[in-house]
Amino acid sequence: MFVLGIDPGLTTTGYGVVGRFPALKPVAAGVIRTRVEDTIAMRLRDLYDSLLSLIQEHQPEVMAIEQVFTNVNRQTAIAVGRAAGVAILAAAQSGIAVFEYTPTAVKSAVTGDGAAGKQAVQTMVARRLNLKAAPQPADAADALAVAICHLQSLQIPAGVLR
Amino acid sequence: MFVLGIDPGLTTTGYGVVGRFPALKPVAAGVIRTRVEDTIAMRLRDLYDSLLSLIQEHQPEVMAIEQVFTNVNRQTAIAVGRAAGVAILAAAQSGIAVFEYTPTAVKSAVTGDGAAGKQAVQTMVARRLNLKAAPQPADAADALAVAICHLQSLQIPAGVLR
Numbered sequence: 001m002f003v004l005g006i007d008p009g010l011t012t013t014g015y016g017v018v019g020r021f022p023a024l025k026p027v028a029a030g031v032i033r034t035r036v037e038d039t040i041a042m043r044l045r046d047l048y049d050s051l052l053s054l055i056q057e058h059q060p061e062v063m064a065i066e067q068v069f070t071n072v073n074r075q076t077a078i079a080v081g082r083a084a085g086v087a088i089l090a091a092a093q094s095g096i097a098v099f100e101y102t103p104t105a106v107k108s109a110v111t112g113d114g115a116a117g118k119q120a121v122q123t124m125v126a127r128r129l130n131l132k133a134a135p136q137p138a139d140a141a142d143a144l145a146v147a148i149c150h151l152q153s154l155q156i157p158a159g160v161l162r
Numbered sequence: 163m164f165v166l167g168i169d170p171g172l173t174t175t176g177y178g179v180v181g182r183f184p185a186l187k188p189v190a191a192g193v194i195r196t197r198v199e200d201t202i203a204m205r206l207r208d209l210y211d212s213l214l215s216l217i218q219e220h221q222p223e224v225m226a227i228e229q230v231f232t233n234v235n236r237q238t239a240i241a242v243g244r245a246a247g248v249a250i251l252a253a254a255q256s257g258i259a260v261f262e263y264t265p266t267a268v269k270s271a272v273t274g275d276g277a278a279g280k281q282a283v284q285t286m287v288a289r290r291l292n293l294k295a296a297p298q299p300a301d302a303a304d305a306l307a308v309a310i311c312h313l314q315s316l317q318i319p320a321g322v323l324r
Contacts, residue, residue: 088203089203089248
């Protein structure tokens with residue numbers, strides 16, 4: 001069971017692939033960046049192409065995506081919404097299910113505290129995946145956290161994204 | 163010169179194709195609906211497929227898309243952002259440029275009044291396109307308004323969506 005965690009963004013989208021054997025194992029983590037000097041259309045296309053490549057390479061069964069933050073400004077929410085739309089589309093076209101988790105659910109799943117800080121999440125991601133340190137940059141670690149959240153929530157009822 | 167106007171939404175996306183010869187001429191107008199009982203992933207995929215078909219059928223040179231409304235709630239903004247992301251992606255992959263206009267710019271271009279009501283916009287869309295009445299439903303007429311806005315703004319400097 002492989003899960004592709006996604007922390008969506010127009011400029012930087014974090015991704016992290018985690019497997020369960022049954023211990024959690026990190027398979028890949030990193031970020032997809034798009035060029036700020038390109039048009040939105042080109043950037044969304046580049047993000048989409050990169051995500052399709054990732055899915056093809058790692059063949060995850062599920063995409064777990066972090067929900068747009070509630071505390072960002074409107075312009076950022078729109079940009080993240082567009083990036084998330086393209087990510088969800090890439091999953092749909094690859095035939096993999098999409099689950100969405102709020103930042104609070106992710107923090108709670110990884111650290112046991114829904115109000116945990118960035119640093120606490122990173123420390124726990126490293127510990128849960130048996131790594132010396134959390135992968136850099138932070139968006140990659142955040143994406144791993146979403147994947148961990150999904151693998152953990154398989155034990156409790158969860159609904160597909162509607 | 164054909165322009166595909168888009169009024170994006172997850173449940174209902176309005177579209178309208180307008181040509182200029184040099185008089186404005188409506189070529190097609192309607193709505194793409196997705197099923198509320200489907201997952202978000204399926205709905206975004208259906209929207210994307212329908213948009214690609216529309217672009218293939220009408221071969222517009224440009225997509226003109228209405229910006230997410232500023233006065234909707236956060237959940238709606240996210241849903242519209244996702245739909246817009248998928249629409250912009252469809253344009254990018256078809257090699258057509260994307261321009262974005264605020265609701266105020268669209269109303270102003272079509273009626274001369276940036277604060278015009280829905281009914282005034284519809285009446286003016288019908289008049290500008292030499293139609294007896296504005297196409298139904300309203301989202302189709304709104305999409306035609308965005309296309310008209312773009313064709314009109316070609317006379318003034320406009321930037322591609324960044």
